[in-house]
Each structure stands twice: as C-alpha cells, then as structure tokens.
Amino acid sequence: xxxxxxxxxxxxxxxxxxxxxxxxxxxxxxxxxxxxxxxxxxxxxxxxxxxxxxxxxxxxxxxxxxxxxxxxxxxxxxxxxxxxxxxxxxxxxxxxxxxxxxxxxxxxxxxxxxxxxxxxxxxxxxxxxxxxxxxxxxxxxxxxxxxxxxxxxxxxxxxxxxxxxxxxxxxxxxxxxxxxxxxxxxxxxxxxxxxxxxxxxxxxxxxxxxxxxxxxxxxxxxxxxxxxxxxxxxxxxxxxxxxxxxxxxxxxxxxxxxxxxxxxxxxxxxxxxxxxxxxxxxxxxxxxxxxxxxxxxxxxxxxxxxxxxxxxxxxxxxxxxxxxxxxxxxxxxxxxxxxxxxxxxxxxxxxxxxxxxxxxxxxxxxxxxxxxxxxxxxxxxxxxxxxxxxxxxxxxxxxxxxxxxxxxxxxxxxxxxxxxxxxxxxxxxxxxxxxxxxxxxxxxxxxxxxxxxxxxxxxxxxxxxxxxxxxxxxxxxxxxxxxxxxxxxxxxxxxxxxxxxxxxxxxxxxxxxxxxxxxxxxxxxxxxxxxxxxxxxxxxxxxxxxxxxxxxxxxxxxxxxxxxxxxxxxxxxxxxxxxxxxxxxxxxxxxxxxxxxxxxxxxxxxxxxxxxxxxxxxxxxxxxxxxxxxxxxxxxxxxxxxxxxxxxxxxxxxxxxxxxxxxxxxxxxxxxxxxxxxxxxxxxxxxxxxxxxxxxxxxxxx
Numbered sequence: 286x287x288x289x290x291x292x293x294x295x296x297x298x299x300x301x302x303x304x305x306x307x308x309x310x311x312x313x314x315x316x317x318x319x320x321x322x323x324x325x326x327x328x329x330x331x332x333x334x335x336x337x338x339x340x341x342x343x344x345x346x347x348x349x350x351x352x353x354x355x356x357x358x359x360x361x362x363x364x365x366x367x368x369x370x371x372x373x374x375x376x377x378x379x380x381x382x383x384x385x386x387x388x389x390x391x392x393x394x395x396x397x398x399x400x401x402x403x404x405x406x407x408x409x410x411x412x413x414x415x416x417x418x419x420x421x422x423x424x425x426x427x428x429x430x431x432x433x434x435x436x437x438x439x440x441x442x443x444x445x446x447x448x449x450x451x452x453x454x455x456x457x458x459x460x461x462x463x464x465x466x467x468x469x470x471x472x473x474x475x476x477x478x479x480x481x482x483x484x485x486x487x488x489x490x491x492x493x494x495x496x497x498x499x500x501x502x503x504x505x506x507x508x509x510x511x512x513x514x515x516x517x518x519x520x521x522x523x524x525x526x527x528x529x530x531x532x533x534x535x536x537x538x539x540x541x542x543x544x545x546x547x548x549x550x551x552x553x554x555x556x557x558x559x560x561x562x563x564x565x566x567x568x569x570x571x572x573x574x575x576x577x578x579x580x581x582x583x584x585x586x587x588x589x590x591x592x593x594x595x596x597x598x599x600x601x602x603x604x605x606x607x608x609x610x611x612x613x614x615x616x617x618x619x620x621x622x623x624x625x626x627x628x629x630x631x632x633x634x635x636x637x638x639x640x641x642x643x644x645x646x647x648x649x650x651x652x653x654x655x656x657x658x659x660x661x662x663x664x665x666x667x668x669x670x671x672x673x674x675x676x677x678x679x680x681x682x683x684x685x686x687x688x689x690x691x692x693x694x695x696x697x698x699x700x701x702x703x704x705x706x707x708x709x710x711x712x713x714x715x716x717x718x719x720x721x722x723x724x725x726x727x728x729x730x731x732x733x734x735x736x737x738x739x740x741x742x743x744x745x746x747x748x749x750x751x752x753x754x755x756x757x758x759x760x761x762x763x764x765x766x767x768x769x770x771x772x773x774x775x776x777x778x779x780x781x782x783x784x785x786x787x788x789x790x791x792x793x794x795x796x797x798x799x800x801x802x803x804x805x806x807x808x809x810x811x812x813x814x815x816x817x818x819x820x821x822x823x824x825x826x827x828x829x830x831x832x833x834x835x836x837x838x839x840x841x842x843x844x845x846x847x848x849x850x851x852x853x854x855x856x857x858x859x860x861x862x863x864x865x866x867x868x869x870x871x872x873x874x875x876x877x878x879x880x881x882x883x884x885x886x887x888x889x890x891x892x893x894x895x896x897x898x899x900x901x902x903x904x905x906x907x908x909x910x911x912x913x914x915x916x917x918x919x920x921x922x923x924x925x926x927x928x929x930x931x932x933x934x935x936x937x938x939x940x941x942x943x944x945x946x947x948x949x950x951x952x953x954x955x956x957x958x959x960x961x962x963x964x965x966x967x968x969x970x971x972x973x974x975x976x977x978x979x980x981x982x983x984x985x986x987x
Contacts (some may be wrong), residue, residue, distance in 0.1 A: 302729035328489045330513075333494045334475055335362055335685050339485050340521030341368070343444060344653030344670035346451040348520060350388055351678035353401035353458045353477075354870050357685055361739070362499055362512070364484035364526075366453075366464065371628050372443035372589055373635040376664030377433040378805040380845065381671045383958070386437060387869030389457075394450055395440050402724040404583050405441040405565035408797060410722060412768065413618025414558065414578070419453035419726075419784070420791045421564070424821075434836045435848050436862035438654045441565060443581045444667065451896075455479070465501035465508065475512055480981040488530050490518065490645040516681060517649045519668070523635070531644045533651065537637030537709060541660060541716070542730070545601070547609045548628040554620040555586030565799070568719075570726055572765045584613075586623075590616065594631055594707045601631050634660050636713050647691045652677060657705040662715035662797055663706040668805070673701050678958035680814070681892040683872050688900055689984045696813035696884050696985075700843075704808050711804060718832075719797035725786040753966060765818035794832045803834035810843035814955065816982050817842055818964040840944040840965075846958050849940055852928035854913060860932060866905050867958045873901035874955060879941065879948035880906050883967055885919040887951055890973040892923045893978055905929060907940050953979065 293984045336352055338345045343365035351358050377385075377395070385391045406425040411418050421500075427534040430438055439444045452462070469483070480499070487498040495517045500509050519527025528535075558564070558580065569579040577591040590613060592604075606626045623828055638657045642648050653670030677697050683689040719792070720730045773780045790796050818841070838847035849863045867875050876891055878884035888904045893901040906916045913930050920926050941948050949967030954960055962979045 294504055304615045328420070330693065332513055334358060334512065334514040335476075335510055336360075336493075336516045336681060337362060337497060337519060338520055339363075339527050340519065340525075340653070340655065341365075341448075341479055341519060342522060342653065343667055344674050345520035346448065347384070347388075347516070347671050347763070348518060348652065348674035348678060349460070350451065350454055350458065351674060352682060353455075353460075354387075355678060355872060356475045357682050357683040358513075359481045360477065360482045362485055362497070363479060363481050366482040368445065368448055370445050371630065372545070372579070372859070373446060373666040374444040374511075374661075374664065375441055375579065375581055376668075377440040377442055377447070378668045378800070378804050379437065379439055379802065380808075381668045382437040382440060383435060383848075384671055384675045386865070387402065388451075388454055390452060392437055392451060393448070395442050398446065398450075399440050399442045400582050400584060402438075402441075403562045404408045404559070404578065407564040408566045408568065408799070409562055409564040409789075410568045410570075410796075410861065413569055413616060414554075414561075414567060414580075414769075415618035418562070419570070420787060421562075422791055422796055424565075428798065428835075429802075432459075432850075434802065434838070436850070436864060439800065441581075442582075443587070448983075450718060452479075465503040476709070481644050485521075485526050485530070488649070490648055495645070515648070515685065518677070518681075519651045519655040520614060520653045521655055523654040523658040525651065525814070526638060528651055532648055533644060534640050535635075535658070536640055537635065538713070539633075539635050539637065541634040541636060543594040543631065545592045545594045545632050546628075546632060547592065547604070547738065548611065549588055549590070549614070549624055550586050550632075551613075551621050551624045552586035553586065553623050554588065554617065555583040555912045557621070559583050566797075568722060570728065570768050571615070571618075572768050575614055575728070575765070575768075576616050578616065579848070586959045596631075597748060598665070602627070604629050611755060633715075636660055636709050636716075637710055638702065642702055643694060645780065647694040650697065651695065651775065655708060656701075659709055660716040661712075661713040662719055662816060662953035663712050663801060665800070669705060669708050672704070675957050676701055676959075679872050680869050682766065683984075686872065688872060688898075693814065693985045700810040700813035702789070703811065707808070708804070711801065715798055717803075718795055721790055722787065722796055725790060726773065726783055728764055728976070732764075732804060754938060770967075791967050798833050800833055802836040806836045806845060807839065808845070809839070810842060810959060813843070814961065814983050814985075815842040815959075816979050818963055818965065835946075838943050840946065840952055840960055840963050841961055842960050844960050846952070846954050846960060847943065849943070850932040851907070852932060854908070854928040854930060856931065863905070863907075863929070864958055866927060866929070867954055867956065868901075868903070870899055872956050873903055875903050875905055876962065877905045877907060877952040877954065880908055880912075880914065880916060880919075881948055881951075883949055883972075884951055885916070887921070887927070887968060887972040887976070890954075891926075891976045892920075893973065894976040898980055898984065900980065900984065901925075904926065907931065909939055947983045955983075 328465060335357050336359035338349055338361045341361050349359050360841060382392060402425060407421050407423050409418065409421045430786055444657055448749055458477055462481060464478045465482045483499040483501045485497050486500045489496040494515055497512045498509055499512055501583060519525050521527055531885045546655065563583055565580055569576055569578060575960040579589040581587040581589060594772045609626050609629060610624050615623055635658045638653055642656050653674040654666060656673065657669060659665045680693050680697055684691050684693055722732055775781045775784065832920060840847065846864060851863050853859050853861060854878055876888055878888055892904060904920065908928060908930050916926055916928050941950065946965040950965045952960055961983050968975055
C-alpha cells in the first residue's frame, strides 16, 4: 500500500476531523497528492508565499537568510512567543563557519564575541572542580588555527547568541519580528515576517499551493489564519509538528539517555576556573554526584550542567532551584555564593533520521533536527542542520526562478539523508567513547540504564513508587562508592588499574572527541545533482572510527571544493579563499581551469551552453606564481571570469597537484561549493557536447 493510500484509509476511520475535513495536531493528516510535470508552474499570486519556514531556530533563520540573498521571498512561523535564552548547542564546526562567511559580517562578529580559544580547547575529567584531575584532552592542533584546510576556524558560541546575530542579519535584510497582536488584520502580507507565537496546527497540500493553518492567542482570544505557500520547510526541531502532520516516521535508536539541563550563572566559578583550569567540558565523577559541566563562557560565568535523570523514580520537581544549587556545590566541590539558576529542562537523547526528507510532490521538506536528531557528542546536530539549509537554498531558488524543474528537490534527500545517517552513526560512536571513561572507573552507564529498566519494567515494577526510588538510589550509591578516594588511588590495586585504563583511553584518543575534520570538511555526496567522472574509479567510503582523522583534499564530484588562498589579479592583490569565488547572492556555477588552450575552449563552450539554459556561470583561471597574464582575449566576448594567482604560503604543492589533477583538467562547482563535475586529465571529445551533457544532468532537464 502506498503512503498516501495508507493515510487516506487511516483518516477515513479517524475520529478527530474538524468541520472542514482537515486534521489538527494529530500524527496523520489528510493530504491529497497531485502530480507535477517537470515544467512546474508555481502560483505567483501575491497571497501565496514562495517559501514558508516553520521554526525560527538557527537552521530556519540561516535558510531564510540564504533564500533572501538569492532573491526568494519567505517568512518564518515560530510557535514560541520569545526566543530561548537556553544556551543549547555551542560548537560551530569548520564547514558551518565557511557557510557563515556568506552571511555579511557574521563570522567576524562570532570571532569577536566568542571566548579566546585557550579557554575552551580542553575537556577536563575530575572528581570535582576543586578536586583531583583524572585527565585532560586538548582538542586543538596547530593546523586547526593556521587556516590550511579551511579559511576559518571552528568556534565556541552559544546557540541563543548565534540566534541573536542571525536575527540582526535578517533585520538588515528587511525582516520584522511580529507577535500575534501585530499580525492581526494583516493576514495577506507575510513576506519578510517572523511570526512569533504562531503554531502550525494543520497542513493542506491538495491545491496548487500548500496551506498552513496557524493558531495564535491575541488578547486571550485564540485566532486562526491560513497562510498559503509554494514550499513549506519544517525546521521546527526534534519534536517537529510538520514532520508529525505529514506522517513521516523517525528511524534509529530512541531514548539513549535522559538528562536534566541546568542553565546557571556564576562569575565566581568562572573566575575560579579561569585561574585554575580553563576548559569547555568538565566531566565530574564523585561519590555524591556525576555530571558534565559545559562552560559556555568562563568570562561571563555562564554554564550548563548536564545531569543524568531517571524518571519516573525521579521527577523534574526533584530538580528545583535550591536542589540544583546544592547539586552544583557537590559537583564543584565547594560553594559559590553567586550561583544563579536560570532554567531547568529535562531532555531525552535520541539517534534517529527521518524516513523521508521530502513529501507531497516535493512541496514539503524537512531540515535540521526535524529531519535528524543526534546525541550531542561532537556537535553534529546544529551543524548538520545548517548544512542542510545550505544544500537546500540554491535548489529551491533554482526551482522558483524556473532554472530547474521541481524534481531537482529530490536531490536534497538523495544527498543529505546519507550524510545524516553517517553523522548519526558517528555521533553514536563518539557518545560511546564518552561512556568509556565512567566505565573505566567502574561506572558502566549501560549497567545503570539496565538497572533503571529493570526497576521500571522487571520485578522492581511491582514495588510501590517510593520503594522503587529507594531501591534505585541504593543501587546507584553502591556504584558511586567506586569513586571514593579509598578505591580510586594508586595505592589500591583496583583503583590503580582503573586509572591506568583511563590514561590509556586518553592517550589513544578513544575518549569523547570535539573535532572531526575528515567528516566536517570531507563529507561527499555520492548521488544527486552531480556527474561522475568518466574513466575514474570511485574511492571507497571512509571507515567509521569515532576518532579524529585529518581532512584530505578531494575534488571528486560531490566533495566540498578544497580551500586555497589566492590573489585576485588587478584587484589590489586582494587575498581570498577560492571558496569566496562562489557567489552567495545568486545561483551561479563556477568553472575552474588552468590557462591552457584546451581549457579556454572548454570555458567558451560552457558559456554558450549556460546561455541556452539560462544559468549563470563564472570562470576562474588559476595561474601559478611564475606566469601571470590575463585571460581577456582567450574568453571574449564573455566577461564573467576572474584570474587568480596561487598563494604558495598555504601550499606544499600547486593547486592541480593538491587536487590530484593535471593542468588540462577542469572543475565545475555548484552554488553550495560542492563539486558537480570534473575532468582530471582534460577532454578527448567535443567540449560543447560534454558541457551540454553535464549541465542537463545536473539541472535535471535531460
């Protein structure tokens, strides 16, 4: 039975239809499919938004910025009335920072605002913040700061601060933040609006457009309004309403661990750690409590404690502000009088990927946590979502502008879903590596989880709830006793053995890792809007190790374009990354060639082909330092080209050697900086025919 048929049959018997026949807030929604031809004509009525984004987290905000810069009108719907000040994600990897370089001034402001790298480069393992240090791991290597493999370094910057910077960029682009009261009576004009306090309660995709019914409360009165759009993008987080309404299931491992997140400020604690032992994460193991302290900013004294949570024997009421202050003191090992608990949130760790990223004839798409939810180990969640948005923006813009058919959006799932699955597995490996440390100390988390399940579902479940809690606390107290000073010391044979095992884990890089350069920069799309190189054997996929591996530059189709610093000829010798030649303001491909006769001929034929297909193309001619001329005569009458010169200080070899190609080769780069096609040895056949084949295949018009 097909998906739509299943939903229709399910809904015929479902008892919660409203008067219009639509479902509201339930897992399955009556959605009628319609067939679209490749030559899709969209509804250009002023009342129909080209794109509506549900969810104003970093992924939704980044997507709205990228779309707006590409000339696509959009709006954002957010169910919360205000933006969260809970720090949440805080690590921004290389690839996400590269994407942020396309957003005016964002990287520079992040770098100015984040703590200095020496304050967060380490993970520290200890019995308390004022007790014994069990070990520490420095996650920054010299090359991480030298801009050899990327023009920008990673960052440590809290999610809510990033959100504020993104909102400032949207304001500069003309966006307005509107509450329920400000949108009253103005239902027909949503372009460039962030509609706060508006919840998506139903979706109807049975017409020429998608209709979202949004509910808000204004002056204690619930108001509903319909918003029409050509494309609906769900970036509304791990418990996505959009995903649930279109009936997309998650696949993977649920309920890996439950925790309580305690957000607090203490400048005294920040100053203490600045003097004693600065770091990003502090893993604390003692007889009274265990937990992970995330130092979001030591200078400001902003922290989050992640504490294991075992409901129903424990409830969130057990973690009141006073109780959390006491727990913080136990973990820190001393009291600080200025501890100010701001927020307390329970959350559940999952490792899942949506079964589909696109629905309803490519009209409804999922991105970010709505499409995948990972353990926080390695910071893959927000970063993968930002890269979803980057992949999706140019494709939606191309469809709406009529450059490509709507079938191009199929490549979004083809490309991003395998990456999400890979990152899920990698984050799981990294999570298990994190668990190896308490296991080495005699606190195997799998045993703790098994005990908890036994109490909940086994013989322990027949006990009254009060006795269940007593039993669980007693068992855990026995486990925590393994961390006593009488056990965990070099004089005790058992303690000495455990400490030796711990040192080995740190030395071999088998503990929790922060950076994964090979995966952050080296991920590659194996199918989608790419054309495989003829006569070139594909390299096997990388082996999942869960440990840090260095990035190796690659220009195989689907790879991110390698970074290299170049100087732009006749432009005051300005030094830029070759990545900067890919425009962020229009849908434009980049063809990289060497200044040789055959490649110039290829470039001229490429210009002719894109002119026929109404696609923009820029040609980059890379010159070596010992022979710099101009390409003007070789590329006339076309003017959209740039001559650049290699900057040798960042290379051990020249560009073509680094790419494992000859100077007769050529590289075609997509608007998202991923390689669409290449020829490493040059073309033997007709370049016009090859360029027609390549662009027709990439754009889906063949």
